[in-house]
Amino acid sequence: MEPFDRDEALIAELCAMRPAPGRAFAAELDQRAAAGFPRRRSGRRSALATLGGRLPSLTRRRLVFAGAGGMLVALAVAVLVISGTASRETVQSEAISAPAPHGATSSSGAGTPGGPFARASAGREAAPTTVFSPEPTVIPGEVGKVSSSVAAANASHRSIERNAQVDLLADPSDVDSDSAKVFSTVHELGGIVLRSNTVEGRNASAHFELLIPGAKLSEALDAISQIDRVRSRREASADITASTVGTSDRLKASEARIDSLLGQLAAAETESEREAVEAELTRERRRAMTLRQHLAFLNSRTNFARLDVRIDTGRESSGGAWGIDDALHDAGRILATAAGVLLIVLAVLVPIALLAALAWLAHRAWLRRARRRALG
Amino acid sequence: MEQALVATAGEAPDAADLLFADLYRSSRDDVYAYVAGLLRDHAAAEEVAATAFERAYRKRHRFDPNRGEPRAWLFGIARNAALDELRRRGRHASLTAEPAGFDSTGLDESAERSERRLSVSAALASLTPGERELISLKFFAGLSNAEIAAIVGVSESNAGTRLHRAVTKLREACDGAL
Numbered sequence: 168m169e170p171f172d173r174d175e176a177l178i179a180e181l182c183a184m185r186p187a188p189g190r191a192f193a194a195e196l197d198q199r200a201a202a203g204f205p206r207r208r209s210g211r212r213s214a215l216a217t218l219g220g221r222l223p224s225l226t227r228r229r230l231v232f233a234g235a236g237g238m239l240v241a242l243a244v245a246v247l248v249i250s251g252t253a254s255r256e257t258v259q260s261e262a263i264s265a266p267a268p269h270g271a272t273s274s275s276g277a278g279t280p281g282g283p284f285a286r287a288s289a290g291r292e293a294a295p296t297t298v299f300s301p302e303p304t305v306i307p308g309e310v311g312k313v314s315s316s317v318a319a320a321n322a323s324h325r326s327i328e329r330n331a332q333v334d335l336l337a338d339p340s341d342v343d344s345d346s347a348k349v350f351s352t353v354h355e356l357g358g359i360v361l362r363s364n365t366v367e368g369r370n371a372s373a374h375f376e377l378l379i380p381g382a383k384l385s386e387a388l389d390a391i392s393q394i395d396r397v398r399s400r401r402e403a404s405a406d407i408t409a410s411t412v413g414t415s416d417r418l419k420a421s422e423a424r425i426d427s428l429l430g431q432l433a434a435a436e437t438e439s440e441r442e443a444v445e446a447e448l449t450r451e452r453r454r455a456m457t458l459r460q461h462l463a464f465l466n467s468r469t470n471f472a473r474l475d476v477r478i479d480t481g482r483e484s485s486g487g488a489w490g491i492d493d494a495l496h497d498a499g500r501i502l503a504t505a506a507g508v509l510l511i512v513l514a515v516l517v518p519i520a521l522l523a524a525l526a527w528l529a530h531r532a533w534l535r536r537a538r539r540r541a542l543g
Numbered sequence: 544m545e546q547a548l549v550a551t552a553g554e555a556p557d558a559a560d561l562l563f564a565d566l567y568r569s570s571r572d573d574v575y576a577y578v579a580g581l582l583r584d585h586a587a588a589e590e591v592a593a594t595a596f597e598r599a600y601r602k603r604h605r606f607d608p609n610r611g612e613p614r615a616w617l618f619g620i621a622r623n624a625a626l627d628e629l630r631r632r633g634r635h636a637s638l639t640a641e642p643a644g645f646d647s648t649g650l651d652e653s654a655e656r657s658e659r660r661l662s663v664s665a666a667l668a669s670l671t672p673g674e675r676e677l678i679s680l681k682f683f684a685g686l687s688n689a690e691i692a693a694i695v696g697v698s699e700s701n702a703g704t705r706l707h708r709a710v711t712k713l714r715e716a717c718d719g720a721l
Contacts, residue, residue, distance in 0.1 A: 186579035
């Protein structure tokens with residue numbers, strides 16, 4: 168037999184060898200095509216091929232169910248996140264600092280002879296024992312605990328200026344009785360009501376500016392927090408020991424100078440000497456009086472803490488029944504919440520979708536390479 | 544093939560249905576011939592050809608005429624199905640009987656003709672699957688070099704060059720066997 172010396176002969180032979188489908192196969196395939204290729208199982212297909220074959224045929228309903236299920240999961244996650252954040256904020260706003268231990272008193276408190284603003288005596292007791300940071304740190308209920316830093320503050324007689332603010336949430340009908348309880352609490356603790364303002368009616372509210380003995384501030388906060396629901400509570404402190412000690416030292420030095428001048432005055436021999444010493448004495452006494460007043464002022468800042476109490480019904484004044492403004496306000500809150508939920512849902516779904524897309528792309532790239540390898 | 548090939552009972556066929564019907568009519572035997580030439584297995588070729596048409600039917604609405612010709616699209620699907628079968632074979636290492644038309648000859652054929660055909664068949668088996676694929680696309684499926692290039696993913700000149708090499712190798716293999 169002669170070899171193929173020309174490609175044309177080989178090509179002609181190839182064309183003659185063209186495989187043709189069997190009649191039975193062709194007829195069956197035609198029927199299946201006419202019927203829209205109904206599903207049939209094939210044992211020859213791999214699991215992946217079976218899955219790949221099924222995937223395009225997922226009905227819209229199944230896809231919708233799967234999508235809805237994913238959205239529900241994302242929504243549940245969003246609600247959990249939002250409620251968790253809200254509860255954390257509530258705990259932080261209601262947390263309190265450790266109250267002063269029993270027995271500790273402020274320097275020249277309300278009971279000191281001469282009134283709350285009298286000069287501190289030499290044998291004064293320890294300054295307020297609790298040192299507070301601007302942010303509350305102690306869990307409610309841990310009354311009476313004193314940290315080691317507080318004990319150190321006791322020992323060093325520090326002058327701490329404290330102030331606090333409590334916002335209470337009350338029903339309009341309770342504002343009056345709550346206000347009365349605030350008054351009675353202040354009087355029981357030996358405090359002073361500097362200013363008060365009460366509004367009656369549907370949008371009732373009350374506002375008090377109080378002075379509470381420094382050592383009893385925590386007790387006052389606890390008592391006032393029991394009156395009604397606490398919306399927020401804040402405490403702050405400032406250490407003014409340096410100013411107080413400095414002023415006290417300068418006052419002592421001035422008094423010593425006065426004693427010395429009095430001695431010089433007694434020993435003066437001439438009229439001019441006497442006049443000079445008297446002039447100096449007058450200046451020094453004026454200076455001592457200024458220092459004494461300043462020290463009294465500083466002591467008043469530490470002896471008494473400023474406490475601001477607000478009682479509110481939680482609804483802004485709208486002049487009457489629920490109206491358009493309230494509706495807009497509520498609608499705005501609902502929209503903001505819905506937007507927040509949507510953002511969280513997207514934050515959950517988008518990474519998942521990205522991962523799924525990456526996995527799909529990686530699978531396609533691997534499949535492409537595998538098919539190329541199959542060709543040798 | 545007289546019966547209607549559009550299976551949407553109770554609905555008027557859309558453009559995708561009509562396109563598929565036309566494609567099926569014109570390409571059924573060509574797809575089978577290509578797959579059989581590549582796989583050299585009758586039963587596997589039937590399965591793969593049916594799978595290819597089924598996949599094309601399910602994806603008929605996704606075909607974009609701006610991205611290529613319908614025949615190239617269909618043969619691309621058939622190619623992937625055939626390559627998946629080759630991969631599966633590579634894992635299971637089983638090669639079954641030669642497809643009909645490769646090593647069987649007609650009763651009225653001469654002995655010389657039969658011998659030539661057997662040598663061509665053996666030479667085809669000695670080619671790599673990639674070379675055999677080009678031969679099948681060109682001479683069994685009847686595609687042009689441009690269509691082959693679109694399916695395989697190379698330039699038209701590259702497809703022509705590869706095809707020429709495959710034919711030359713096939714001829715040398717045939718001549719060596721004769």
